[in-house]
Amino acid sequence: xxxxxxxxxxxxxxxxxxxDLNIVLDVNSGAIHVVDQLAAQFIxxxxxxxxxxYLAIETCVNAGRDWDEVMDAAMEVAGLREDGxxxxxxxxxxxxxxxxxxxxLCLNVAHVCNMKCHYCFASQGDFGLDKSLxxxxxxxxxxxxxxxxxxxxxxxxxxxFGGEPLLNWEVVKDIVAYGRQIETRTDKVFNxxxxxxxxxxxxxxxxxxxxxxxxxxxxxxxRPEVNDHYRILNNGQGSYATIVPKIHRMVEKGPxxxxxxxxxxxxxxxxxxxxxxxxELGFDSLSLExxxxxxxxxxxxxxxxxxxxxxxEKLALLxxxxxxxxxxxxxxxxxxxxxxxxxxAKRQTGCGAGSHYLAITPEGDIYPCHQFVGHAExxxxxxxxxxGLQENIRQRFADNTLLTKEECRQCWARNFCGGGxxxxxxxxxxxxxRPAQVAxxxxxxxxxxxxxxxxxxxxx
Amino acid sequence: MKHITTVxxxxxxxxxxxxxxxxxxxxxxxxxKTSCTVGNQTCRN
Numbered sequence: 001x002x003x004x005x006x007x008x009x010x011x012x013x014x015x016x017x018x019x020d021l022n023i024v025l026d027v028n029s030g031a032i033h034v035v036d037q038l039a040a041q042f043i044x045x046x047x048x049x050x051x052x053x054y055l056a057i058e059t060c061v062n063a064g065r066d067w068d069e070v071m072d073a074a075m076e077v078a079g080l081r082e083d084g085x086x087x088x089x090x091x092x093x094x095x096x097x098x099x100x101x102x103x104x105l106c107l108n109v110a111h112v113c114n115m116k117c118h119y120c121f122a123s124q125g126d127f128g129l130d131k132s133l134x135x136x137x138x139x140x141x142x143x144x145x146x147x148x149x150x151x152x153x154x155x156x157x158x159x160x161f162g163g164e165p166l167l168n169w170e171v172v173k174d175i176v177a178y179g180r181q182i183e184t185r186t187d188k189v190f191n192x193x194x195x196x197x198x199x200x201x202x203x204x205x206x207x208x209x210x211x212x213x214x215x216x217x218x219x220x221x222x223r224p225e226v227n228d229h230y231r232i233l234n235n236g237q238g239s240y241a242t243i244v245p246k247i248h249r250m251v252e253k254g255p256x257x258x259x260x261x262x263x264x265x266x267x268x269x270x271x272x273x274x275x276x277x278x279x280e281l282g283f284d285s286l287s288l289e290x291x292x293x294x295x296x297x298x299x300x301x302x303x304x305x306x307x308x309x310x311x312x313e314k315l316a317l318l319x320x321x322x323x324x325x326x327x328x329x330x331x332x333x334x335x336x337x338x339x340x341x342x343x344x345a346k347r348q349t350g351c352g353a354g355s356h357y358l359a360i361t362p363e364g365d366i367y368p369c370h371q372f373v374g375h376a377e378x379x380x381x382x383x384x385x386x387x388g389l390q391e392n393i394r395q396r397f398a399d400n401t402l403l404t405k406e407e408c409r410q411c412w413a414r415n416f417c418g419g420g421x422x423x424x425x426x427x428x429x430x431x432x433x434r435p436a437q438v439a440x441x442x443x444x445x446x447x448x449x450x451x452x453x454x455x456x457x458x459x460x
Numbered sequence: 461m462k463h464i465t466t467v468x469x470x471x472x473x474x475x476x477x478x479x480x481x482x483x484x485x486x487x488x489x490x491x492x493k494t495s496c497t498v499g500n501q502t503c504r505n
Contacts, residue, residue: 121494347499
């Protein structure tokens, strides 16, 4: 028997029904159980009685359950508590990010774009700053800066971003070549990615990306009418017809890794249809993200949540449908490695913006991440100046882990989101430490759905 | 009759050697850029 009168149930256990399964997540250990109706009833009663084992049994029996059956389920629960896989105790490693290595950079090599997407958080490429291109000098100094601050970390990541990075292609190639030089004289390994709208992709560029093992993120929102509503060329026409053949060609060549990455807005809340469309185009690695931009007419609001949450459930079923057809699809947010994901320390430090991860503008200015670019109060320094970083700003991000946010500490999904997106928090609430509730609600649903998909695959 | 099937075993409290080695990927460098999560990252250890 177990008594857990002081146990914080909402923060440490999540029992939910998703389609045909009763699922229990033990937050602290990461264990996940599928339980039958009786066990679900007992666990719920145990939670409701604030951890009183006998009262929970009595509750189930009073509800008409057979005594022996209830005892069986209760003893199973007690056994799982004993072996640390249910109602386990929190054991938070103390992670200090104040002297964290920097291991990833977002290089905004072009603050210009050849498209005019209405929902662009980068203000059509320039982030509200002057239109500009990064020089090779700044790019090289950025890599030097990364290596210098990476401490013992071997795997370094650099994403070419913008604006549209292919508008500064020669500099991209120079930075990659410089990174390869660094690799020959150090133990560092650069993993490059390039995020592009695909317009300028040609055979030479694609072959180079392949030869240098550069992963690609290719933007496409889904159905033609959905994509062309926001993803507009400079001439005012939609981009779908131009970019889809290029994305096809890029993927056909077999890049080291790729994602077709789209954005959904409140104008296509039936976005699982866009996921289906992208899959039917032949792509099996994709991501579809909610538009950001609090107060705009396209960002997902609280009133949209019922439909969005329902759509994430439909998406789970859609992915299972393809899985059952022998056509596995990697959907970014549902691709959980439940048994071997990141360690607890990584989960508690989140995306690492401002500590592990920084963004660099064409002028060399350093920001906590790509979404803070242009917000001068968050500028941490400049790679052209041989000065240290603004440690007070960096410390604010380092201190802003899920362990320091009370709302996050009470959330069962905390070990999957890592405390959420600092930028989402800032743009929603004006405070990087106040969780953005709409984003949190969507995240929790995605986690529920992703767990369901993985369990169904394992159980089938 | 068994009422509970454990599909994912406890795994978050790993050996100290595997905690915070910092070699894992950074969330926002992949396919997301706006609503990052860490649960879908892979441990390189």
